Amino acid sequence: MRLRRLFAVSAAGVAVVLGTTVAASAAANSGSAVAPDSLRALAANIGLRIGTAVIPFDLDHPDYQAIAAGQFSVVTPGNEMKWQVVEPAQGTFDWSGADRLVAFAEQHGQLIRGHTLLWHSQLPDWLTTGVANGTISNAQLRNLLHQHITTEVSRYKGRIWQWDVANEFFTDSNPSTINPNDFWVSHLGAGIIADAFRWAHQADPHALLFYNDYNIAGEDGTNAKSDAVFAWLKQMLAQGVPINGVGDQGHLDTQYGFSGTQMTQDLQRYASLGLKLAITEADVRTFVNNATDQVPTDHLATFAQPYEFGQMLKACLAVRQCISFTVWGFGDADSWVPGFFTGEGYATIYDVNLNPKPAYTELQQDLRLAGSGAPHRVPSGAGR
Ligand code: 9MR
Numbered sequence: 001m002r003l004r005r006l007f008a009v010s011a012a013g014v015a016v017v018l019g020t021t022v023a024a025s026a027a028a029n030s031g032s033a034v035a036p037d038s039l040r041a042l043a044a045n046i047g048l049r050i051g052t053a054v055i056p057f058d059l060d061h062p063d064y065q066a067i068a069a070g071q072f073s074v075v076t077p078g079n080e081m082k083w084q085v086v087e088p089a090q091g092t093f094d095w096s097g098a099d100r101l102v103a104f105a106e107q108h109g110q111l112i113r114g115h116t117l118l119w120h121s122q123l124p125d126w127l128t129t130g131v132a133n134g135t136i137s138n139a140q141l142r143n144l145l146h147q148h149i150t151t152e153v154s155r156y157k158g159r160i161w162q163w164d165v166a167n168e169f170f171t172d173s174n175p176s177t178i179n180p181n182d183f184w185v186s187h188l189g190a191g192i193i194a195d196a197f198r199w200a201h202q203a204d205p206h207a208l209l210f211y212n213d214y215n216i217a218g219e220d221g222t223n224a225k226s227d228a229v230f231a232w233l234k235q236m237l238a239q240g241v242p243i244n245g246v247g248d249q250g251h252l253d254t255q256y257g258f259s260g261t262q263m264t265q266d267l268q269r270y271a272s273l274g275l276k277l278a279i280t281e282a283d284v285r286t287f288v289n290n291a292t293d294q295v296p297t298d299h300l301a302t303f304a305q306p307y308e309f310g311q312m313l314k315a316c317l318a319v320r321q322c323i324s325f326t327v328w329g330f331g332d333a334d335s336w337v338p339g340f341f342t343g344e345g346y347a348t349i350y351d352v353n354l355n356p357k358p359a360y361t362e363l364q365q366d367l368r369l370a371g372s373g374a375p376h377r378v379p380s381g382a383g384r
Contacts, residue, residue, distance in 0.1 A: 230269055247277075252312070260315050270321075280324075283335065
């Protein structure tokens with residue numbers, strides 16, 4: 001899935017992608033000035049961070065690097081801070097990808113979203129195998145998790161802005177509940193989620209700690225998942241669990257429809273608990289001709305896709321506590337979507353050749369309006 005088509009980018013394409021000159025992209029690389037019409041500069045006008053997931057080793061490619069540095073002010077490692085990657089064999093660590101991204105971000109004046117400490121997926125084989133064959137007891141599992149969270153959060157102490165501490169614990173059913181069959185919940189009970197937040201807070205008291213999930217701002221149509229997460233957060237906060245924010249992933253699909261109004265209301269409701277909000281993994285997929293070119297098969301999807309991106313950003317803009325808006329990778333060639341959803345793609349804001357798509361323009365325009373408002377009308381004739 002990595003950069004399948006990047007090397008086909010033409011020089012002209014790159015100029016369009018960057019919307020800047022070579023000199024400006026060199027400036028971005030040195031961590032200095034960024035283009036005033038870039039997403040990150042426009043978002044900065046209202047104190048919003050605009051982000052992307054990054055594949056650290058793709059930063060070797062200059063075109064990818066220029067967009068990552070020039071357009072975004074916060075970055076998330078797509079995979080490189082997950083337990084499977086950082087501790088592939090017990091006691092053997094690989095921080096190369098995570099270190100690389102942290103260094104890149106600091107060089108380019110970007111903040112970092114750490115992702116993710118407690119999730120049922122992308123766990124190391126030695127851990128899941130050990131639990132399955134009984135060589136790792138539940139008490140040992142709990143200690144290993146404590147150690148994992150402490151080691152990773154301490155390593156980057158003071159350098160991570162937001163941590164996705166816990167990821168995807170709620171069921172997609174109506175009503176929704178904490179999933180009793182989740183790997184962590186089934187072995188250690190639901191209380192392990194609160195413990196993870198406490199351990200992360202001990203390791204880095206200044207990092208903002210987030211609960212992150214998908215379909216928790218009405219995207220499920222029923223709002224059942226949002227209701228369940230809201231009730232749980234309220235309970236956790238009443239118990240003094242150090243949770244600072246909610247991350248709504250924002251993985252949309254044009255075939256299902258989506259209510260920006262509902263999303264705004266749900267974000268506002270989380271904010272009423274005193275929490276910060278972040279859109280953490282925004283993308284909008286649709287059906288495409290093939291996984292290589294990713295041309296939508298329904299022409300209307302080329303309108304629906306940027307519209308839904310815009311609705312998500314507007315929901316974030318409408319709620320003051322929404323502090324960052326992150327897209328889950330910026331180019332279609334790099335997206336997780338074609339590998340997970342048969343026949344779908346076109347989910348990001350740049351095409352497979354790293355040319356900006358209408359969704360890029362949509363976000364840019366929304367940010368421009370958010371920053372300076374629409375210009376006042378030119379005065380017209382008397383009484384009109
Ligand atoms: O983008 C990630 C992809 O490269 C991995 O193969 C995948 C494995 O599940 O995880 C992707 O990121 C996920 C994120 O960590 C949590 N929310 C859902 C994302 C898409 O699956």
